[in-house]
Amino acid sequence: MLLNQFLVLGAALFAFGVYGLLVRRNVVLILLSVELMLNAVNINLIAFESYLVSAQAVGQVFAIFVITVAAAEVGIGLAIVLMIFRNRKSANVDDLSLMRW
Amino acid sequence: MTFSDWIAEPVNWVFAAIGLAVLFSGFRVVTSKNVVHAALYLVGALAGTAGLFLLMSAEFVAWVLVLVYIGAVIVLFLFGIMITRAPTGLDESLSSDQTAMPALLSAAVFVVMTWASIDAFGTELLATVGEATSTQVIGESLLGRFVIPFEVVSFVLLAALIGGITIARRDLTPVEEEERMSV
CATH class of the missing domain: 1.20.120.1200 (NADH-ubiquinone/plastoquinone oxidoreductase chain 6, subunit NuoJ)
Known part of the structure:
Protein backbone atom coordinates (compact mmCIF):
# COMPACT_ATOMS: atom_id res chain seq x y z
CA MET A 1 0.00 0.00 0.00
CA LEU A 2 1.16 3.49 -0.79
CA LEU A 3 1.68 6.07 1.92
CA ASN A 4 -0.09 8.64 -0.21
CA GLN A 5 -3.41 6.84 -0.47
CA PHE A 6 -3.83 7.29 3.28
CA LEU A 7 -2.56 10.87 3.29
CA VAL A 8 -4.97 11.86 0.50
CA LEU A 9 -7.87 10.17 2.30
CA GLY A 10 -6.91 12.02 5.49
CA ALA A 11 -6.75 15.31 3.56
CA ALA A 12 -10.23 14.67 2.11
CA LEU A 13 -11.69 13.93 5.55
CA PHE A 14 -10.00 17.05 6.93
CA ALA A 15 -11.46 19.13 4.10
CA PHE A 16 -14.93 17.75 4.87
CA GLY A 17 -14.39 18.72 8.50
CA VAL A 18 -13.39 22.27 7.50
CA TYR A 19 -16.49 22.53 5.32
CA GLY A 20 -18.77 21.30 8.11
CA LEU A 21 -17.14 23.63 10.63
CA LEU A 22 -17.89 26.65 8.42
CA VAL A 23 -21.32 25.67 7.14
CA ARG A 24 -23.05 24.14 10.15
CA ARG A 25 -25.18 26.28 12.44
CA ASN A 26 -25.93 23.84 15.25
CA VAL A 27 -23.16 23.79 17.87
CA VAL A 28 -23.34 20.00 18.30
CA LEU A 29 -22.83 19.54 14.55
CA ILE A 30 -19.83 21.89 14.63
CA LEU A 31 -18.29 19.68 17.33
CA LEU A 32 -18.99 16.65 15.10
CA SER A 33 -17.03 18.33 12.29
CA VAL A 34 -14.13 18.94 14.67
CA GLU A 35 -14.14 15.21 15.50
CA LEU A 36 -13.94 14.46 11.78
CA MET A 37 -10.85 16.67 11.46
CA LEU A 38 -9.17 15.08 14.50
CA ASN A 39 -9.90 11.70 12.95
CA ALA A 40 -8.13 12.76 9.75
CA VAL A 41 -5.11 13.74 11.85
CA ASN A 42 -5.13 10.26 13.44
CA ILE A 43 -5.10 8.62 10.00
CA ASN A 44 -2.02 10.66 9.09
CA LEU A 45 -0.24 9.80 12.36
CA ILE A 46 -0.83 6.07 11.94
CA ALA A 47 0.14 6.19 8.24
CA PHE A 48 3.43 7.94 9.03
CA GLU A 49 4.12 5.47 11.84
CA SER A 50 3.55 2.64 9.39
CA TYR A 51 5.85 4.35 6.88
CA LEU A 52 8.73 5.33 9.17
CA VAL A 53 8.41 2.49 11.75
CA SER A 54 9.90 3.93 14.93
CA ALA A 55 11.20 1.56 17.59
CA GLN A 56 8.85 3.00 20.20
CA ALA A 57 5.67 3.23 18.07
CA VAL A 58 5.69 7.02 18.50
CA GLY A 59 2.98 7.64 15.90
CA GLN A 60 0.55 5.26 17.55
CA VAL A 61 1.24 6.75 21.00
CA PHE A 62 0.52 10.22 19.59
CA ALA A 63 -2.71 8.95 18.04
CA ILE A 64 -3.76 7.71 21.48
CA PHE A 65 -2.98 11.15 22.93
CA VAL A 66 -5.09 12.80 20.21
CA ILE A 67 -7.99 10.43 20.97
CA THR A 68 -7.73 11.22 24.70
CA VAL A 69 -7.66 14.98 24.21
CA ALA A 70 -10.57 14.73 21.75
CA ALA A 71 -12.60 12.87 24.38
CA ALA A 72 -11.85 15.62 26.92
CA GLU A 73 -12.75 18.28 24.35
CA VAL A 74 -16.12 16.66 23.62
CA GLY A 75 -16.92 16.43 27.33
CA ILE A 76 -16.19 20.10 28.00
CA GLY A 77 -17.69 21.21 24.69
CA LEU A 78 -21.00 19.50 25.28
CA ALA A 79 -21.15 20.84 28.85
CA ILE A 80 -20.72 24.35 27.45
CA VAL A 81 -23.35 23.70 24.76
CA LEU A 82 -25.72 22.47 27.47
CA MET A 83 -25.12 25.63 29.49
CA ILE A 84 -25.66 27.87 26.43
CA PHE A 85 -28.87 26.02 25.63
CA ARG A 86 -30.08 26.40 29.19
CA ASN A 87 -29.46 30.14 29.19
CA ARG A 88 -30.51 31.06 25.65
CA LYS A 89 -32.91 28.22 24.69
CA SER A 90 -31.01 27.68 21.46
CA ALA A 91 -28.01 25.71 20.20
CA ASN A 92 -27.78 27.74 17.01
CA VAL A 93 -24.57 29.76 16.61
CA ASP A 94 -26.40 32.51 14.71
CA ASP A 95 -28.29 33.30 17.92
CA LEU A 96 -25.09 33.60 19.97
CA SER A 97 -24.03 37.06 18.88
CA LEU A 98 -23.99 38.70 22.32
CA MET A 99 -20.22 39.28 22.30
CA ARG A 100 -20.04 40.38 18.65
CA TRP A 101 -19.05 44.02 18.44
CA MET B 1 3.59 2.33 -10.14
CA SER B 93 -31.70 25.39 9.01
CA LEU B 94 -28.94 23.10 10.30
CA SER B 95 -26.58 24.44 7.68
CA SER B 96 -25.96 27.98 6.57
CA ASP B 97 -27.13 28.98 3.09
CA GLN B 98 -23.73 30.35 2.19
CA THR B 99 -22.01 27.18 1.07
CA ALA B 100 -19.91 28.49 -1.83
CA MET B 101 -17.04 30.05 0.13
CA PRO B 102 -16.72 27.21 2.67
CA ALA B 103 -16.74 24.68 -0.19
CA LEU B 104 -14.09 26.69 -2.01
CA LEU B 105 -11.95 26.96 1.14
CA SER B 106 -12.17 23.26 1.98
CA ALA B 107 -11.43 22.36 -1.65
CA ALA B 108 -8.36 24.61 -1.44
CA VAL B 109 -7.29 22.89 1.80
CA PHE B 110 -7.69 19.50 0.13
CA VAL B 111 -5.81 20.49 -3.03
CA VAL B 112 -2.89 22.05 -1.13
CA MET B 113 -2.49 19.09 1.25
CA THR B 114 -2.85 16.50 -1.53
CA TRP B 115 -0.41 18.33 -3.75
CA ALA B 116 2.11 18.64 -0.90
CA SER B 117 1.90 14.97 0.08
CA LEU B 126 4.17 1.55 3.73
CA ALA B 127 6.55 -0.71 5.61
CA THR B 128 4.42 -2.60 8.12
CA VAL B 129 1.62 -3.98 5.92
CA GLY B 130 0.62 -7.45 7.07
CA GLU B 131 2.69 -7.37 10.26
CA ALA B 132 1.24 -7.20 13.74
CA THR B 133 2.44 -4.36 15.95
CA SER B 134 3.15 -5.59 19.43
CA THR B 135 0.98 -3.81 21.96
CA GLN B 136 3.86 -4.33 24.38
CA VAL B 137 5.87 -1.74 22.44
CA ILE B 138 3.09 0.86 22.86
CA GLY B 139 2.76 0.06 26.56
CA GLU B 140 6.49 0.34 27.18
CA SER B 141 6.61 3.55 25.18
CA LEU B 142 3.67 5.06 27.10
CA LEU B 143 5.18 4.24 30.48
CA GLY B 144 8.77 4.87 29.44
CA ARG B 145 9.69 7.66 27.08
CA PHE B 146 6.21 9.23 27.12
CA VAL B 147 5.37 8.82 30.79
CA ILE B 148 5.24 12.59 31.48
CA PRO B 149 2.89 13.38 28.55
CA PHE B 150 0.87 10.32 29.57
CA GLU B 151 0.43 11.67 33.10
CA VAL B 152 -0.31 15.17 31.78
CA VAL B 153 -2.99 13.84 29.44
CA SER B 154 -4.58 11.85 32.25
CA PHE B 155 -4.60 15.02 34.31
CA VAL B 156 -6.26 16.82 31.40
CA LEU B 157 -8.96 14.13 31.37
CA LEU B 158 -9.49 14.53 35.10
CA ALA B 159 -9.70 18.31 34.76
CA ALA B 160 -12.15 17.92 31.86
CA LEU B 161 -14.27 15.57 33.96
CA ILE B 162 -14.45 17.98 36.88
CA GLY B 163 -14.86 20.95 34.57
CA GLY B 164 -17.67 19.27 32.65
CA ILE B 165 -19.57 18.51 35.84
CA THR B 166 -19.02 22.01 37.18
CA ILE B 167 -20.11 23.75 33.98
CA ALA B 168 -23.14 21.58 33.33
CA ARG B 169 -24.39 21.58 36.93
CA ARG B 170 -27.47 23.68 37.50
CA ASP B 171 -27.23 26.10 40.40
CA LEU B 172 -29.98 25.58 42.93
CA THR B 173 -32.58 28.28 43.34
CA PRO B 174 -32.75 29.84 46.85
CA VAL B 175 -35.94 27.88 47.59
CA GLU B 176 -34.36 24.58 46.62
CA GLU B 177 -31.28 25.39 48.66
CA GLU B 178 -33.42 26.02 51.72
CA GLU B 179 -35.23 22.72 51.17
CA ARG B 180 -31.92 20.90 50.95
CA MET B 181 -30.64 22.54 54.12
CA SER B 182 -33.76 21.60 56.05
CA VAL B 183 -33.49 17.88 55.19
Missing part, protein backbone atom coordinates in the same frame (compact mmCIF):
# COMPACT_ATOMS: atom_id res chain seq x y z
CA THR B 2 0.60 2.30 -12.44
CA PHE B 3 -3.00 2.02 -11.38
CA SER B 4 -3.26 -1.57 -12.65
CA ASP B 5 -0.28 -2.55 -10.45
CA TRP B 6 -1.92 -0.82 -7.52
CA ILE B 7 -5.32 -2.44 -7.94
CA ALA B 8 -3.73 -5.89 -8.44
CA GLU B 9 -2.96 -6.13 -4.73
CA PRO B 10 -5.98 -7.50 -2.82
CA VAL B 11 -5.19 -5.31 0.21
CA ASN B 12 -5.84 -2.27 -1.97
CA TRP B 13 -9.32 -3.52 -2.82
CA VAL B 14 -10.04 -3.56 0.90
CA PHE B 15 -8.56 -0.08 1.18
CA ALA B 16 -10.69 1.20 -1.71
CA ALA B 17 -13.88 -0.26 -0.22
CA ILE B 18 -13.24 1.10 3.28
CA GLY B 19 -11.94 4.40 1.95
CA LEU B 20 -15.05 5.02 -0.16
CA ALA B 21 -17.27 4.14 2.81
CA VAL B 22 -15.31 6.56 5.03
CA LEU B 23 -15.49 9.35 2.46
CA PHE B 24 -19.23 8.85 1.95
CA SER B 25 -19.89 8.81 5.71
CA GLY B 26 -17.67 11.84 6.25
CA PHE B 27 -19.48 13.71 3.50
CA ARG B 28 -22.87 12.85 4.98
CA VAL B 29 -21.72 13.98 8.45
CA VAL B 30 -21.31 17.52 7.17
CA THR B 31 -24.27 17.58 4.76
CA SER B 32 -27.01 15.52 6.44
CA LYS B 33 -30.15 17.51 7.23
CA ASN B 34 -30.93 15.30 10.23
CA VAL B 35 -28.86 15.77 13.40
CA VAL B 36 -29.14 12.16 14.57
CA HIS B 37 -28.20 10.85 11.13
CA ALA B 38 -25.12 13.09 11.10
CA ALA B 39 -23.99 11.61 14.43
CA LEU B 40 -24.64 8.07 13.19
CA TYR B 41 -22.73 8.70 9.95
CA LEU B 42 -19.81 9.73 12.14
CA VAL B 43 -19.98 6.20 13.57
CA GLY B 44 -19.55 4.90 10.02
CA ALA B 45 -16.59 7.19 9.35
CA LEU B 46 -14.90 6.21 12.63
CA ALA B 47 -15.52 2.49 12.14
CA GLY B 48 -14.02 2.75 8.66
CA THR B 49 -11.03 4.59 10.11
CA ALA B 50 -10.56 1.77 12.63
CA GLY B 51 -10.58 -0.64 9.67
CA LEU B 52 -7.87 1.44 7.97
CA PHE B 53 -5.82 1.30 11.19
CA LEU B 54 -6.13 -2.49 11.12
CA LEU B 55 -4.86 -2.44 7.50
CA MET B 56 -1.84 -0.43 8.70
CA SER B 57 -1.33 -3.00 11.49
CA ALA B 58 -2.14 -0.62 14.34
CA GLU B 59 -4.51 -2.97 16.15
CA PHE B 60 -4.34 -1.34 19.56
CA VAL B 61 -5.18 2.15 18.31
CA ALA B 62 -7.95 0.72 16.12
CA TRP B 63 -9.71 -0.85 19.09
CA VAL B 64 -9.08 2.19 21.28
CA LEU B 65 -10.77 4.23 18.56
CA VAL B 66 -13.76 1.87 18.52
CA LEU B 67 -14.09 1.84 22.31
CA VAL B 68 -13.52 5.51 23.02
CA TYR B 69 -15.18 7.11 20.00
CA ILE B 70 -17.97 4.76 19.00
CA GLY B 71 -18.54 3.52 22.54
CA ALA B 72 -18.35 6.78 24.46
CA VAL B 73 -18.03 9.95 22.39
CA ILE B 74 -20.91 9.19 19.99
CA VAL B 75 -23.17 8.32 22.93
CA LEU B 76 -22.19 11.65 24.49
CA PHE B 77 -23.05 13.40 21.22
CA LEU B 78 -26.44 11.70 21.06
CA PHE B 79 -27.05 12.80 24.66
CA GLY B 80 -26.08 16.33 23.64
CA ILE B 81 -28.48 16.24 20.69
CA MET B 82 -31.33 14.97 22.82
CA ILE B 83 -30.71 17.38 25.70
CA THR B 84 -30.46 20.47 23.51
CA ARG B 85 -33.73 19.37 21.91
CA ALA B 86 -32.28 19.77 18.46
CA PRO B 87 -34.96 19.14 15.85
CA THR B 88 -34.54 15.41 15.16
CA GLY B 89 -36.47 15.36 11.90
CA LEU B 90 -35.42 16.97 8.65
CA ASP B 91 -34.26 20.51 9.28
CA GLU B 92 -33.09 22.86 6.54
CA ILE B 118 2.09 13.69 -3.52
CA ASP B 119 4.98 16.05 -4.20
CA ALA B 120 6.82 14.89 -1.07
CA PHE B 121 6.12 11.15 -0.95
CA GLY B 122 5.19 10.16 -4.52
CA THR B 123 4.85 6.38 -4.60
CA GLU B 124 6.55 5.51 -1.30
CA LEU B 125 5.24 2.28 0.18
Whole structure:
Protein backbone atom coordinates (compact mmCIF):
# COMPACT_ATOMS: atom_id res chain seq x y z
CA MET A 1 0.00 0.00 0.00
CA LEU A 2 1.16 3.49 -0.79
CA LEU A 3 1.68 6.07 1.92
CA ASN A 4 -0.09 8.64 -0.21
CA GLN A 5 -3.41 6.84 -0.47
CA PHE A 6 -3.83 7.29 3.28
CA LEU A 7 -2.56 10.87 3.29
CA VAL A 8 -4.97 11.86 0.50
CA LEU A 9 -7.87 10.17 2.30
CA GLY A 10 -6.91 12.02 5.49
CA ALA A 11 -6.75 15.31 3.56
CA ALA A 12 -10.23 14.67 2.11
CA LEU A 13 -11.69 13.93 5.55
CA PHE A 14 -10.00 17.05 6.93
CA ALA A 15 -11.46 19.13 4.10
CA PHE A 16 -14.93 17.75 4.87
CA GLY A 17 -14.39 18.72 8.50
CA VAL A 18 -13.39 22.27 7.50
CA TYR A 19 -16.49 22.53 5.32
CA GLY A 20 -18.77 21.30 8.11
CA LEU A 21 -17.14 23.63 10.63
CA LEU A 22 -17.89 26.65 8.42
CA VAL A 23 -21.32 25.67 7.14
CA ARG A 24 -23.05 24.14 10.15
CA ARG A 25 -25.18 26.28 12.44
CA ASN A 26 -25.93 23.84 15.25
CA VAL A 27 -23.16 23.79 17.87
CA VAL A 28 -23.34 20.00 18.30
CA LEU A 29 -22.83 19.54 14.55
CA ILE A 30 -19.83 21.89 14.63
CA LEU A 31 -18.29 19.68 17.33
CA LEU A 32 -18.99 16.65 15.10
CA SER A 33 -17.03 18.33 12.29
CA VAL A 34 -14.13 18.94 14.67
CA GLU A 35 -14.14 15.21 15.50
CA LEU A 36 -13.94 14.46 11.78
CA MET A 37 -10.85 16.67 11.46
CA LEU A 38 -9.17 15.08 14.50
CA ASN A 39 -9.90 11.70 12.95
CA ALA A 40 -8.13 12.76 9.75
CA VAL A 41 -5.11 13.74 11.85
CA ASN A 42 -5.13 10.26 13.44
CA ILE A 43 -5.10 8.62 10.00
CA ASN A 44 -2.02 10.66 9.09
CA LEU A 45 -0.24 9.80 12.36
CA ILE A 46 -0.83 6.07 11.94
CA ALA A 47 0.14 6.19 8.24
CA PHE A 48 3.43 7.94 9.03
CA GLU A 49 4.12 5.47 11.84
CA SER A 50 3.55 2.64 9.39
CA TYR A 51 5.85 4.35 6.88
CA LEU A 52 8.73 5.33 9.17
CA VAL A 53 8.41 2.49 11.75
CA SER A 54 9.90 3.93 14.93
CA ALA A 55 11.20 1.56 17.59
CA GLN A 56 8.85 3.00 20.20
CA ALA A 57 5.67 3.23 18.07
CA VAL A 58 5.69 7.02 18.50
CA GLY A 59 2.98 7.64 15.90
CA GLN A 60 0.55 5.26 17.55
CA VAL A 61 1.24 6.75 21.00
CA PHE A 62 0.52 10.22 19.59
CA ALA A 63 -2.71 8.95 18.04
CA ILE A 64 -3.76 7.71 21.48
CA PHE A 65 -2.98 11.15 22.93
CA VAL A 66 -5.09 12.80 20.21
CA ILE A 67 -7.99 10.43 20.97
CA THR A 68 -7.73 11.22 24.70
CA VAL A 69 -7.66 14.98 24.21
CA ALA A 70 -10.57 14.73 21.75
CA ALA A 71 -12.60 12.87 24.38
CA ALA A 72 -11.85 15.62 26.92
CA GLU A 73 -12.75 18.28 24.35
CA VAL A 74 -16.12 16.66 23.62
CA GLY A 75 -16.92 16.43 27.33
CA ILE A 76 -16.19 20.10 28.00
CA GLY A 77 -17.69 21.21 24.69
CA LEU A 78 -21.00 19.50 25.28
CA ALA A 79 -21.15 20.84 28.85
CA ILE A 80 -20.72 24.35 27.45
CA VAL A 81 -23.35 23.70 24.76
CA LEU A 82 -25.72 22.47 27.47
CA MET A 83 -25.12 25.63 29.49
CA ILE A 84 -25.66 27.87 26.43
CA PHE A 85 -28.87 26.02 25.63
CA ARG A 86 -30.08 26.40 29.19
CA ASN A 87 -29.46 30.14 29.19
CA ARG A 88 -30.51 31.06 25.65
CA LYS A 89 -32.91 28.22 24.69
CA SER A 90 -31.01 27.68 21.46
CA ALA A 91 -28.01 25.71 20.20
CA ASN A 92 -27.78 27.74 17.01
CA VAL A 93 -24.57 29.76 16.61
CA ASP A 94 -26.40 32.51 14.71
CA ASP A 95 -28.29 33.30 17.92
CA LEU A 96 -25.09 33.60 19.97
CA SER A 97 -24.03 37.06 18.88
CA LEU A 98 -23.99 38.70 22.32
CA MET A 99 -20.22 39.28 22.30
CA ARG A 100 -20.04 40.38 18.65
CA TRP A 101 -19.05 44.02 18.44
CA MET B 1 3.59 2.33 -10.14
CA THR B 2 0.60 2.30 -12.44
CA PHE B 3 -3.00 2.02 -11.38
CA SER B 4 -3.26 -1.57 -12.65
CA ASP B 5 -0.28 -2.55 -10.45
CA TRP B 6 -1.92 -0.82 -7.52
CA ILE B 7 -5.32 -2.44 -7.94
CA ALA B 8 -3.73 -5.89 -8.44
CA GLU B 9 -2.96 -6.13 -4.73
CA PRO B 10 -5.98 -7.50 -2.82
CA VAL B 11 -5.19 -5.31 0.21
CA ASN B 12 -5.84 -2.27 -1.97
CA TRP B 13 -9.32 -3.52 -2.82
CA VAL B 14 -10.04 -3.56 0.90
CA PHE B 15 -8.56 -0.08 1.18
CA ALA B 16 -10.69 1.20 -1.71
CA ALA B 17 -13.88 -0.26 -0.22
CA ILE B 18 -13.24 1.10 3.28
CA GLY B 19 -11.94 4.40 1.95
CA LEU B 20 -15.05 5.02 -0.16
CA ALA B 21 -17.27 4.14 2.81
CA VAL B 22 -15.31 6.56 5.03
CA LEU B 23 -15.49 9.35 2.46
CA PHE B 24 -19.23 8.85 1.95
CA SER B 25 -19.89 8.81 5.71
CA GLY B 26 -17.67 11.84 6.25
CA PHE B 27 -19.48 13.71 3.50
CA ARG B 28 -22.87 12.85 4.98
CA VAL B 29 -21.72 13.98 8.45
CA VAL B 30 -21.31 17.52 7.17
CA THR B 31 -24.27 17.58 4.76
CA SER B 32 -27.01 15.52 6.44
CA LYS B 33 -30.15 17.51 7.23
CA ASN B 34 -30.93 15.30 10.23
CA VAL B 35 -28.86 15.77 13.40
CA VAL B 36 -29.14 12.16 14.57
CA HIS B 37 -28.20 10.85 11.13
CA ALA B 38 -25.12 13.09 11.10
CA ALA B 39 -23.99 11.61 14.43
CA LEU B 40 -24.64 8.07 13.19
CA TYR B 41 -22.73 8.70 9.95
CA LEU B 42 -19.81 9.73 12.14
CA VAL B 43 -19.98 6.20 13.57
CA GLY B 44 -19.55 4.90 10.02
CA ALA B 45 -16.59 7.19 9.35
CA LEU B 46 -14.90 6.21 12.63
CA ALA B 47 -15.52 2.49 12.14
CA GLY B 48 -14.02 2.75 8.66
CA THR B 49 -11.03 4.59 10.11
CA ALA B 50 -10.56 1.77 12.63
CA GLY B 51 -10.58 -0.64 9.67
CA LEU B 52 -7.87 1.44 7.97
CA PHE B 53 -5.82 1.30 11.19
CA LEU B 54 -6.13 -2.49 11.12
CA LEU B 55 -4.86 -2.44 7.50
CA MET B 56 -1.84 -0.43 8.70
CA SER B 57 -1.33 -3.00 11.49
CA ALA B 58 -2.14 -0.62 14.34
CA GLU B 59 -4.51 -2.97 16.15
CA PHE B 60 -4.34 -1.34 19.56
CA VAL B 61 -5.18 2.15 18.31
CA ALA B 62 -7.95 0.72 16.12
CA TRP B 63 -9.71 -0.85 19.09
CA VAL B 64 -9.08 2.19 21.28
CA LEU B 65 -10.77 4.23 18.56
CA VAL B 66 -13.76 1.87 18.52
CA LEU B 67 -14.09 1.84 22.31
CA VAL B 68 -13.52 5.51 23.02
CA TYR B 69 -15.18 7.11 20.00
CA ILE B 70 -17.97 4.76 19.00
CA GLY B 71 -18.54 3.52 22.54
CA ALA B 72 -18.35 6.78 24.46
CA VAL B 73 -18.03 9.95 22.39
CA ILE B 74 -20.91 9.19 19.99
CA VAL B 75 -23.17 8.32 22.93
CA LEU B 76 -22.19 11.65 24.49
CA PHE B 77 -23.05 13.40 21.22
CA LEU B 78 -26.44 11.70 21.06
CA PHE B 79 -27.05 12.80 24.66
CA GLY B 80 -26.08 16.33 23.64
CA ILE B 81 -28.48 16.24 20.69
CA MET B 82 -31.33 14.97 22.82
CA ILE B 83 -30.71 17.38 25.70
CA THR B 84 -30.46 20.47 23.51
CA ARG B 85 -33.73 19.37 21.91
CA ALA B 86 -32.28 19.77 18.46
CA PRO B 87 -34.96 19.14 15.85
CA THR B 88 -34.54 15.41 15.16
CA GLY B 89 -36.47 15.36 11.90
CA LEU B 90 -35.42 16.97 8.65
CA ASP B 91 -34.26 20.51 9.28
CA GLU B 92 -33.09 22.86 6.54
CA SER B 93 -31.70 25.39 9.01
CA LEU B 94 -28.94 23.10 10.30
CA SER B 95 -26.58 24.44 7.68
CA SER B 96 -25.96 27.98 6.57
CA ASP B 97 -27.13 28.98 3.09
CA GLN B 98 -23.73 30.35 2.19
CA THR B 99 -22.01 27.18 1.07
CA ALA B 100 -19.91 28.49 -1.83
CA MET B 101 -17.04 30.05 0.13
CA PRO B 102 -16.72 27.21 2.67
CA ALA B 103 -16.74 24.68 -0.19
CA LEU B 104 -14.09 26.69 -2.01
CA LEU B 105 -11.95 26.96 1.14
CA SER B 106 -12.17 23.26 1.98
CA ALA B 107 -11.43 22.36 -1.65
CA ALA B 108 -8.36 24.61 -1.44
CA VAL B 109 -7.29 22.89 1.80
CA PHE B 110 -7.69 19.50 0.13
CA VAL B 111 -5.81 20.49 -3.03
CA VAL B 112 -2.89 22.05 -1.13
CA MET B 113 -2.49 19.09 1.25
CA THR B 114 -2.85 16.50 -1.53
CA TRP B 115 -0.41 18.33 -3.75
CA ALA B 116 2.11 18.64 -0.90
CA SER B 117 1.90 14.97 0.08
CA ILE B 118 2.09 13.69 -3.52
CA ASP B 119 4.98 16.05 -4.20
CA ALA B 120 6.82 14.89 -1.07
CA PHE B 121 6.12 11.15 -0.95
CA GLY B 122 5.19 10.16 -4.52
CA THR B 123 4.85 6.38 -4.60
CA GLU B 124 6.55 5.51 -1.30
CA LEU B 125 5.24 2.28 0.18
CA LEU B 126 4.17 1.55 3.73
CA ALA B 127 6.55 -0.71 5.61
CA THR B 128 4.42 -2.60 8.12
CA VAL B 129 1.62 -3.98 5.92
CA GLY B 130 0.62 -7.45 7.07
CA GLU B 131 2.69 -7.37 10.26
CA ALA B 132 1.24 -7.20 13.74
CA THR B 133 2.44 -4.36 15.95
CA SER B 134 3.15 -5.59 19.43
CA THR B 135 0.98 -3.81 21.96
CA GLN B 136 3.86 -4.33 24.38
CA VAL B 137 5.87 -1.74 22.44
CA ILE B 138 3.09 0.86 22.86
CA GLY B 139 2.76 0.06 26.56
CA GLU B 140 6.49 0.34 27.18
CA SER B 141 6.61 3.55 25.18
CA LEU B 142 3.67 5.06 27.10
CA LEU B 143 5.18 4.24 30.48
CA GLY B 144 8.77 4.87 29.44
CA ARG B 145 9.69 7.66 27.08
CA PHE B 146 6.21 9.23 27.12
CA VAL B 147 5.37 8.82 30.79
CA ILE B 148 5.24 12.59 31.48
CA PRO B 149 2.89 13.38 28.55
CA PHE B 150 0.87 10.32 29.57
CA GLU B 151 0.43 11.67 33.10
CA VAL B 152 -0.31 15.17 31.78
CA VAL B 153 -2.99 13.84 29.44
CA SER B 154 -4.58 11.85 32.25
CA PHE B 155 -4.60 15.02 34.31
CA VAL B 156 -6.26 16.82 31.40
CA LEU B 157 -8.96 14.13 31.37
CA LEU B 158 -9.49 14.53 35.10
CA ALA B 159 -9.70 18.31 34.76
CA ALA B 160 -12.15 17.92 31.86
CA LEU B 161 -14.27 15.57 33.96
CA ILE B 162 -14.45 17.98 36.88
CA GLY B 163 -14.86 20.95 34.57
CA GLY B 164 -17.67 19.27 32.65
CA ILE B 165 -19.57 18.51 35.84
CA THR B 166 -19.02 22.01 37.18
CA ILE B 167 -20.11 23.75 33.98
CA ALA B 168 -23.14 21.58 33.33
CA ARG B 169 -24.39 21.58 36.93
CA ARG B 170 -27.47 23.68 37.50
CA ASP B 171 -27.23 26.10 40.40
CA LEU B 172 -29.98 25.58 42.93
CA THR B 173 -32.58 28.28 43.34
CA PRO B 174 -32.75 29.84 46.85
CA VAL B 175 -35.94 27.88 47.59
CA GLU B 176 -34.36 24.58 46.62
CA GLU B 177 -31.28 25.39 48.66
CA GLU B 178 -33.42 26.02 51.72
CA GLU B 179 -35.23 22.72 51.17
CA ARG B 180 -31.92 20.90 50.95
CA MET B 181 -30.64 22.54 54.12
CA SER B 182 -33.76 21.60 56.05
CA VAL B 183 -33.49 17.88 55.19
